[in-house]
Amino acid sequence: MSASDTGPPRDDLAVDARGLVKHFATRKQVTKAVDGVDLQIPTGSVFGLLGPNGAGKTTVVRMLATLLRPDAGTARVLGHDVVGEADAVRSAVGLTGQYASVDEDLTGTENLLMLARLYGFTGTAARRRVEGLLDAFSLSDAGPRQVKTYSGGMRRRIDLAASLVLAPRVLFLDEPTTGLDPRSRNQVWDIVRVLVADGATVLLTTQYLEEADQLADRIAVIDHGKVIAQGTSTELKRSVGQGAVTMRLADAGQRSAAASVVEKVLGTEPTLATDPYALSARVPDDGADAVAQLLPALGDAGIAVPEFTLGQPSLDEVFLTITGKPLPADDEAEPADAQEVSR
Structure with missing residues (x-):
């Protein structure tokens, strides 16, 4: 029995997704990017969504963050329906995508101040919030510099800081360490641990088994839009x-x-x-x-x-065991010319 058949929403879950489906259309074909995904993420935990490029990870996150409307299935974040109560969901979540979303021509401080004022902080409160975030992310010295001068690790940290201006209760991190050197990756991991210790719930998408192993309480392996395995890191590794x-x-x-x-x-x-x-x-x-x-x-x-x-075991061995084939090097699930299918 799938999670979509197991009854009413649960109060102990920060994220409760059941039977999520999403299609995209290109000039050539209609692709089912997400095919019946069920996810139940307890409050105050880190949940890893593990899979290759094109598996559907980003599409799942975008539906949960209300950026895409599901074609089928339901999802609730902190008890709010992502379609019918989208504004309530947006007010409680933060999202850090695969690429920096801050303005590179502004300084780190200017980026965070702009967001703080947009979110309704007054001048003094906004500056106090920004100074606290820059300090927490070890960016106080870099705050007056334009973001275009930052290293890759610093850009990821300022991007994370931007997603935390409102201290969201649920944070979606979409491949937050892709392309980072080991030192910068470890810094991001430390930040995630602090957030969860403070009560946040984190959904982390990644291609790296090591990353999920370090951070996630539970992991779902997704391939071609389907969850093909789920469990703790130990359980997944034991399977191979x-x-x-x-x-x-x-x-x-x-x-x-x-x-x-x-x-x-x-x-x-x-x-x-x-x-x-x-x-x-x-x-x-x-x-x-x-x-x-x-x-x-x-x-x-x-x-x-x-x-x-x-x-x-590496992600290759996990995938080889679960799917019977090596980890595929797919293209992204949402091609450049892809459009949502109206339903």
Whole structure:
């Protein structure tokens, strides 16, 4: 039984989406970008929506944030219907998209002051709120500078600060760390943890299992507009075995031979990375002994492996197990010429 059949809305949920559907039309075809998505997100938690480009993550977020109208299904945010009570939803949520939404020609301070005044803060209260946000995001020194001079990490932080001017109770973060260096990514993660500690609910979309693993209480894996798996990080990783082996070969020409050896020893199909020298494979639950035999087997086959690691499963291994195919590199679900389908 799907969530859409489980009865009335629940008071303990910040987000309650049932059977969401969204179509887009291009000159060539009509695409179902979201196909019956159910999400139940408890208040005060971080929920990760994990999937590749084009899976439908952004479309789900835009429907929940009232930027798109669902073609079917229902969604309530903090008890308010996203269609019938859109204004109430907008007054309680914040949204940070994949790209900076601030004006790059203004300074960081000017951007936040403008938003604060638009939201109804008086002059003194607006400046006090802006100063507090700049300090919280370690941007006080950068506040007087134009945003166009900011680094990628600083732009993401000012964008997050802009979405928090009204201290929303629910925050939608759409791939907030894409393109950031590890240090900037960690800074964004720290900010998310502080927000949740202060009582906010966060829906985080990401392509990175590590990010969802670090932040999310629960994770839904979405592919081609459908939720194909859902659970805690531990539950999802357990579904693909004890871990994953990743190796880099001395000779790219031996990768097919190495893949055959890996599949024979581990009993799982390897994932071939974009790097022609690299491949990886998940380790089954009973595969500890097989891992110990893998390097000797590769050596017996005359395959040199200068780099070999055993670690947690990657998103590729999760997707390979759940869908039977490697993580696809789809285009975005909403092409440039896509339009909503009137229904």
